[in-house]
Amino acid sequence: MKRLLFSGMLLACLLPCVAMAQSVFDGTWKIDVDKVQVSNKPMVITLKDGQYTCNCTPPIKVAADGMDHSITGDPRTDTVSVKVVDEHTVIETGKKDGKVVYTETTKVAADGKTATFESTSNRPGGESHVNGTMTRVASAPAGSHALAGSWHTSSFQNASDNMLVYTYKINGDTVAMSNPRGESYTARLDGKPVPFTGDPGTDMVAVKMVGKAMQETSMMSGKETAVAKMTVSPDGKTMTTVVTNKPGNREVTLVAMKQ
Structure with a gap:
């Protein structure tokens, strides 16, 4: 009984540390133009x-x-x-x-x-x-x-730098994105659409985790316009994003460096 109680207390102490741990996606990233690959x-x-x-x-x-x-x-x-x-x-x-x-x-x-x-x-x-x-x-x-x-x-x-730089911040189950072009959103990582501001061609975005990848689905008037899957390298220094534009399904691969 004492062992179970001690284990429960230890878990309770550790949980806040886990919740506050910085996500690998956190930070400001800049796309390397030389590494852009188009479908x-x-x-x-x-x-x-x-x-x-x-x-x-x-x-x-x-x-x-x-x-x-x-x-x-x-x-x-x-x-x-x-x-x-x-x-x-x-x-x-x-x-x-x-x-x-x-x-x-x-x-x-x-x-x-x-x-x-x-x-x-x-x-x-x-x-x-x-x-x-x-x-x-x-x-x-x-x-x-x-x-x-x-x-x-x-x-x-x-x-232009304003096309290459963007910032993510994850707090618990919520992610916020912003960039110098004035685009931004704040969403829960549950795949439910939320408003997207700053882009005339995107009015909603849905974000969720797919394994170790973070996936953004952009929408306009209820229709998907793009799906982006982001993964971070084991050393945390680079982020690779594969964007599939709809409905043509042309892919663009972007490699960004953490700033």
């Missing part, structure tokens, strides 16, 4: 006879006349314009309620095998930039613009 599922573009299409998420099909054209399926954007600058350069601009949400300039190399892109996005939390390179994986029909064909995003050269 091998190619982006297919057609650009011929004044028409532009892309199997993006959601798909885009508009006239390539530099004018704003309505699109559906993207909560962040309601119009897109595609302007052909020259035989190797195209500028795409997305707007929401008449305000520019993003601008992307893509330049195809003279040999047509690679292309570089410079993208600027605008959020309430500020402006962000990213530069990267695409590699051609399939050519386009004769007579098409140089940008037409199938492409794989092979690397990123740089990105």
